Amino acid sequence: MTADQSYPPILDDLPAPEDRLGFQPYVLALSDILLAPDTHTPLTLGLFGRWGSGKTSLMLQLQRTVEAGGKPGQASRYRTVWFNAWKYNQEDALWRALLLVLLDDLEHLLKEDPPAKPKKGEPAPRPTAEELLDLLREALYHETAWSEQGERSINWTQALTAGAGIGLNLALSLLGPGLAAAGVAADTLQEARKELGKGAPVSQVGKLAEAFRREEIVHYQAQLRSLEQFQQNFALLVKMLLWPDAKTPRRLVVFVDDLDRCLPEKAIEVLEALKLFLDVAGCIFVLALDSEAIENAVRRRYQGEVKAREYLEKIVQVPFVLPPIEAGPMRAYVQSLAPALPDPRCAEVFAVGLGANPRQVKRILNIFLLLSRLVERRPELKGAIQPVRLAKIVAIQHAYRELYDLVKLTPGYLSDLDAHFRENKRGGRLGEEGATRPALPEALAS
Structure with missing residues (x-):
């Protein structure tokens, strides 16, 4: 790819409302619970995953499915509210911001569909x-x-x-x-x-x-x-x-996002507000959070007086730990993000060499695209660095820091590793294709 050719665009950091990561089975299973008429409320469902694992994308897809849960031609029985806790993190009382957002939405519902007036008399x-x-x-x-x-x-x-x-x-x-x-x-x-x-x-x-x-x-x-x-x-x-009447009960489904990005004491305030104020029939709460971060916040808040895991278990009745994304869906995800990479093998490097973190993959793809532009604009480097080799170096730099330090000291070491793992790949000794963790051998054999 030359300097006057177009590059794939730099990627944004926004969650994806459409399914690019194979989340549909999770969305369908979770929505079955939320939409089932016999699901007892109040209910709190937790979507647990590390930073960048796709929690917000999954929750957006789940919200869209819930909103479409009504019968064709009828108003949906499910009222959804989205609360981005990080957006209100600077508020003196984050729990109050949550309650006010709920009240604002209930006011809109009141105007759109007011309760029936009492009969005469x-x-x-x-x-x-x-x-x-x-x-x-x-x-x-x-x-x-x-x-x-x-x-x-x-x-x-x-x-x-x-x-x-x-x-x-x-x-x-x-x-x-x-x-x-x-x-x-x-x-x-x-x-x-x-x-x-x-x-x-x-x-x-x-x-x-x-x-x-x-x-x-x-x-x-x-x-x-x-x-x-x-x-x-x-x-x-x-x-x-x-x-409004016994025949058409509705539900309020509240999606709470980015709670684990807030200050620990504020995150705990919101969780406690759910139990203190909002434990009400007809309400369902869906929380996207890093359970480890919340448990650490509980330990700091209560100084060992409360067992952190038990604390979260008392609030979340249905926990769902987001499974790691397999190499196949991750490869398709990388190709959908940057379909015009300078070498198709680059997608394989990023898909199997960085692990199952979509946001991290986006970030490292952006670094690769920036460095590719720099290489093309430096005459002494143009043509000297193969795109797939650059992709491997970027992946190693961010996923294998000790190896990267070694490669900096001994540049020929990367070529030796390439040759070694390519030979193992030909001999079928690299492990299964469905690996879900960072797989350095497969990345270098690309």
Whole structure:
């Protein structure tokens, strides 16, 4: 391929909504569970796989299949919501972002297909679906107000002189839930005396600290009542919108993606919100995550008090570990990504030499395409480096770092390996074609 010839385009990093990796059997099996009328809800299904293994692509294909689950000519019984956790990672409360996305979608459903009006003479339901939406949103903002206000600085002189009610509210916001009572009192006294100087007696500050603690207890009790009320209101809203009548029950299927890319504590918040707030009949959650990353987050969060694997098992009822992609589908995938490679053997190198990680294959293909352009534009290298040899070097550099370091020191070593593995291939001693792990011998024999 010369400098004036066209190269395959650089590849994007987006998931594929169409099946290029042989995922269709998984999609059909998983959708059978989600679409089966006798599947009990609430239900959480986990799609487990490492970074770049194709979880998002699988979930996109599963969402499309679920959305098409209705009978021809009828509205689908399955309402799907997509929540990209990484998109909201900068939010103070990631769990709240999830709940608000759900409420927004339920509001759209309410406008598109409102519950039937009561028959003449029947009382209207109270609260209505609109009122429930307002109550749920108000509860979410109220619950996070404490932590958000707690970051503000407090003018202690103003707090003490402006009246007990205002002082208590500001102080409670500063302290926030979770502080030990003794620690609260000590910190309060120290900060108050620093700011007030001689302007307020110690006894007055001490009484204020005691009031803070009493008010904190009241706040904890209010939080518990609010949590229970939120669960009840959400369940009632879902029932109103998903079960307009007994003959046409619907389901809300929520797809949560990129949870393992978020900060560990935020990922745990979302998982706990699923159990605390959303454990409601009619709801199905599909989580795409790296189980190892989540288990590590649980260990850091609870410092050994909770067994990480058991924690995840209590949340996910149907775990599905994404199987490795076999060499055949991976070869077809590489060819579909870059059908105009300068040498058809390059596809074989990338398919069998890099393992079963589609995103990693894309990334390394881009590196190869960039280096191919550089070779063509350097006169002293043009024609000196065969494309398939360059593909092997790029694959070794990223999948076999120790071997790459050796090849840099002894360039002829790669040619010796080529000859050795080609001879083994002719003798049928390279192993089975269906290998799913990085297969250096097969890559070098290409």
